[in-house]
Amino acid sequence: MTSSRYSATLIGAGSVGLVLAASLAKAGWDVSIVGARMPLDKISLQDNGVSSEYSVKTFDVNQSFTQPRVLIIAVKSQQVETISHWLPAFDSKSTTVLVAQNGVDQQQTFRNYFSNSPIIPAVIYFNAQRDKPGSVNLRRIGHEDVCLPQQDVTRLLASAFSTGGLRVLLTEDIQTYLWLKLLANISVNPLTALTGQPTGIMHRLDIADSARALMFEALPVARAEGAKITRQDVEAIMKWISTIPPESRSSMLQDKQAMAPLEYQALTGAVVRAGARQSIPTPLNKLILSLLAGSEAELLRD
Ligand SMILES: NC(=O)C1=CN([C@@H]2O[C@H](COP(=O)(O)OP(=O)(O)OC[C@H]3O[C@@H](n4cnc5c(N)ncnc54)[C@H](OP(=O)(O)O)[C@@H]3O)[C@@H](O)[C@H]2O)C=CC1
Ligand SMILES: CC(C)(CO)C(=O)C(=O)O
Known part of the structure; x- marks a missing residue:
């Protein structure tokens, strides 16, 4: 059976969104984009030196449209x-909402906007950087590109992403995988953004020690929130971080450089x-939070 009858709509035609949309288009899905800053009719993907293009449509939710899968x-x-004004138009039992964002609060955030659609968080392991509208450079890290919760609704997506060239992991314990990825993000993203350096900076011993300290501080918090994470996992994350292509720019560094x-x-x-909820002190992460807030205030000053 071909999967060409399935359709997906993307809101957020940036680095990660373009990679996911290109993968579904490659798998034969109809892909459309809502709210692109400029109309796009194709996505150009650079994956390990290989370029490919996929046709997409851009549409306006104020015109009539068929609910995407x-x-x-x-x-x-x-x-x-x-983007919240677009969301009610998609709130339907037949439309699954895939939230491709770092962090652990995807369900909680989007429950405020969707009462019918199933909401599925996706853990994204690749690095992506949009170089111009509709064009994205994918850098793969480790053995997987996307992790999804094992559910009926995600099997179809997992199979489409695989057909579309992404390496997919399905898990029964998405909470643990979200937190594992969050531990990587509370170190790599701030440390690259605050130093203004690509991910190769993580190879410095002093920076690697800082990364470990941030993660070890967050570990009991993750466990209290239900993630099954051990000290060995922190070392595994450090190993994973060391395999990130050193020229990669974290999503936070990309934002900092774009002011x-x-x-x-x-x-x-x-x-x-x-x-704070679990009464576990997090002084290092609090310090990083205030440095990021201060750095952002400076970026946005003029
Ligand atoms: N980049 C990466 O390597 C990775 C990112 N992630 C996570 O994925 C999520 C997305 O990040 P990323 O793809 O990097 O982000 P980007 O900034 O590259 O993409 C977000 C896109 O959404 C668009 N957008 C935002 N608001 C609107 C709006 N109101 N109307 C129209 N378009 C809008 C932006 O347009 P514009 O730029 O014009 O504002 C941009 O194209 C984040 O949570 C990030 O942490 C996870 C793993 C890796
Ligand atoms: C792991 C990393 C750093 C990969 O790009 C990421 O998740 C991000 O940039 O937000």
Whole structure:
């Protein structure tokens, strides 16, 4: 059976969204984009030196449209409010909402906007950087590209992403995988953004020690929030981080260089908030949070 009858709509045609949309288009899905800053009729993907192009459509939710099987939301977490006016049009039992964002609060955030659609968080392991509208450079890290919760509704998506060239992991314990990825993000994203350096900076011994300290502080918080994470996992994350192509720019560094708001409330902020909830002190992550807030204020000053 061909999967060409399935359709997906993307909100957030940036680095991650373009990679996911290209994968579904490659798998034969009809892909459309809502709210692209400029109309796109194709996505160009560079994957390990190989370029490919996929046709997509751009549409306006004010015109009549058929509900997509999947709505991918790939805006930064601090941008959700700005897309909220489009979301009610997709709130349907037949449309699964795939939230492609770092952090652990995807379900909680999007439950405010969807009462019918199933909401599925996706853990994204690759690095992506949009170089111009509709064009994205994918750098793969480790053995998987996307992790999804094992559910009936995700099997179809998992199979489409696999056909579309992404390596997919299905898990019964998405909470643990979200937190494992969050531990990587509370170290790599702030440390690259605050130093202004690509991910190769993580190879410095002093920076690697700082990364470990941030993660070890967050570990009891993650466990108190239900993630099954051990000290060995922190070492495994450090190993994974060391395999990131050193020229990669974290999503937070990309924002800093674009002088755009930084995504720290959903990352470091999530650890600090959960720590407060669980009465577990998080002084290092609090310090990082204030440095990021200060750095952002300086970026956005003029
Ligand atoms: N980049 C990466 O390597 C990775 C990112 N992630 C996570 O994925 C999520 C998405 O990040 P990323 O893809 O990097 O982000 P990007 O900034 O590259 O993409 C977000 C896109 O959404 C668009 N957008 C935001 N608000 C609106 C709006 N109101 N109307 C129209 N378009 C809008 C932006 O447009 P514009 O740029 O014009 O504002 C941008 O194209 C984040 O949570 C990030 O942490 C996870 C793993 C890796
Ligand atoms: C792991 C990393 C750093 C990969 O790009 C990431 O998740 C991000 O940039 O937000």
